[in-house]
Amino acid sequence: MKTPVIGARGSVLSKSQVNIVINLIEKKLNLKVSFKPLKSLGDIDLVSKISDITKEGSFTSTIEQALLKKEIDIAVHSFKDLPTVNSNKLRICAVLPRNSPKDLLIIYKESLRYDENGSWKITNGSRIATGSERRRSQLLNEFPNVTTPDIRGNVNTRIKKLLSGIYDGIIMAEAVFERIQIEIPENIIKIPLPLEKYPTSPAQGAICLQMEEDHALLDIVSTLNDPLTEKAVNLEREILASLGGGCQLPLGVTIIKSEGMWKVSLSIAHSDWKLHKQPNLTRIFLETVDFKSIKEKILNNINYISIPDKNLDKKSILLVGSKTTTDSYSFPIMTMGANVQSLNFFDYSEIWSKEFIKNHKSEWEKADWIIISSKRAIPALISFxxxxxxxxxxxxxxxxxxxxxxxxxxxSVHIISKEGTAKSLISDMKKIVKKEQSLLILGAKNLIKDLTSELTKIENEFFSIPVYEAIPINSFDGITLKEEYDYTIFFSSNHVKTFFDKFSNVSSKNWVAIGPTTAKTLTDSGISNPKTATQRSLNGILEVIT
Known part of the structure; x- marks a missing residue:
């Protein structure tokens, strides 16, 4: 049998990864192999920004072609560089145990300052270079007063640019430093960035092996696979694919198993993030023992992602909901060509204080579960x-x-309602909450009744503590609505009721509800067959209006 040939990029990092693979193959499989370095499009074009090299697989397609032409037998990739759809006739036959998935901030000590608690901050005006849109959006979200110039080149090139003083810092994968020796002077510090704030590219830190699906050695090489790493990084890539993204999508998602729990960190920049000095990010962090539920929970709870390729062609759309909600939806819908107007009927006022919390100590300490009815109850929860x-x-x-x-x-959030309704939440809780456990609701003074009504159907003891109230806005001076809209979209039942009380003369070709409870309220208000978003997200709405 001829000596199998490994193919990979010729960079220092890639060669170090190839050496890891060669050692494994020779020791565990008792095979001798050779190495053929290859150049990818990403290696050849060192001028364009990474985000401008728009073809997915820019760092891997040359290597895949070499497999198909039988110039090599085994391809070694940084798994994060591979497209989410595998090439025809090729198979990922092994994923090696993952190195650290974290990013490192490599920065001059003089560009950091520390507060009295020892927490670090980056000095305003510092130049922190990165070629990643995901890293850029995350960094600016926390440190809006730094600049993030683009950087290209291999590991050594980037380090040399840092040492030359062009930049105050750079961001790189921690796995790089675990695989190759890099000398860093004493006036520069390496800071691992926490996954909760800086989740990384899907499959970052993982090496994968790719072969033709009918190759004679496929089954043998597949024995190098690490099932735990494979399971986690494949799900990260599935989430990326479900959001329609490639390496240009400013998405970070990292899944690790620790102490028997799957821990998931995700961040994604809103579609308008480049318009803001401090970009808006959607973040999700969850812990669960149920691996199969992770993808559904993630996709059901991303409210605002990127702007899909849709054309609303000057359609008139009225958004009726809280100001925060309508603001988050109005920009992407306008970008698709729609004429958007927003309407809000409530102000909100906190009714708790430290003394209030102390007066409710007994309910708090007795409760095994805390039910949060809306984001406005969060400050009270934190204070309790x-x-x-x-x-x-x-x-x-x-x-x-x-x-x-x-x-x-x-x-940590242990249960999230699948449908965004009180009924759905209590249904989910029935499956998990033990009968002897007590429940405490924190919510609005005049809006808790839906939850308490559902809780009477189960056997658990429960309490409710109103911590804020929704105050109706009674003056609508200066608000001029059209006689008719192409679409009127409601984000809560309360807004449906108030809308028809105040603006019964406004009509709409299509009435749309964010969820089933709001849709039922529309039906009860005399609207026949309202449309219901397929999920509580921008994409869920777009599926019913485009």
Whole structure:
């Protein structure tokens, strides 16, 4: 048998990865192999920004072609560089145990400052170079007063540029430093970036092996596969594919298993992030033992992602909901060519204080589960936890956006309503919550009744503490609505009721509800067959209006 040939890029990092693979093959499979270095489009074009090299697989397609032409037998890739759709006749036959998935901030010490608690900040005006849109959006979200110039080149080139003083810092994968020796002077520090704030590219830190699906050695090489790494990184890539993205999508998603739990960190920049000095990000952090539920939970709870390729061709659209909600939807819908108007009927006022919290100590300490009805109850939850800390507080939320905010503040969310309704949440909780456990609702003074009504159907003891109230806006001076809209979209039942009380003369060719509860309220208000978004997200709405 001829000596099998390994093909990979010829960079220092790639060669180090090839050496890892060669050692494994020779020691575990008792095979001798040779190495053929190859150049990819990404290696040849060192001028364009990575985000401008728009073809997915720019760093891997040459190597895949070499496999198909039988010039090589085994391809070695950084898994994050591969397209999410595998090439015909090729198969990922092994994923090696993952190195660190984290990013590193490599920065001059003089560009950092520390507060009294020892937490670091990047000095305003620092130049932190990166070629990744995902890293750029994450960094600017936390440090809006830095600049993020583009950087290209291999590992050594980037380090040389940093040492030359062109930049104050750069961001690189921690796995790079685990695989190759890189000398860093004492005046430069390496800071691992926490996955909760800086989840990384799908499959970052993982090496994969690719072969023709009918190759004689396929089954033998497949024995090098690490099932745990394969399971995690394949799901990360599935989530990327489901969002329609390639390496240009500013998405970070990292899934690791620790202490028996799957821990998922995700961030994605809103479609208009480049218009803002401090970009808006959607963040999700969850912990679960149920691996199969992760993808559904992620996709059901991303409210605002990127602008799909849709054309709304000057359609008139009225968004009726809270200001925060309508603001997040109006920009992408306008970008698709629609004429958008927003309408809000409520202001919100907190009714809790430190003394209030102390007066409700007994309910808080008795509760095994905390149900958060909306994001406006989150400050009260945080204050309860600060004044009367609970070691194992378990949280359930009705809304995905509420869950994301909680996760961004470092709190775990154990149950998220699939449909965004009180009925759905309590149905989900029945499957998990033990009968002897007590439940506490934190929500609006005049809006908790849906939850309490559902909770009467189960056997658990429960309490409710109103922590804010929705105050109707009674003056609509200056608001001029059209007589008719192409689409009127409602984001809550309360807004449906108020709309028909105040603007019964406004008609719409299509009435749309964000979820089934809101759709039922529309039906009860005399609207026949309202459309219902397929999920509580921009894409869920677009599926019913385009």
């Amino acid at each position: 936890q600060k004044i009367f800390p609970k070691k194992n507080v378990q949280v359930a939320t009705i809304g995905g956006n509420t869950a994301r905010i909680l996760q961004s503040k470092g709190l």
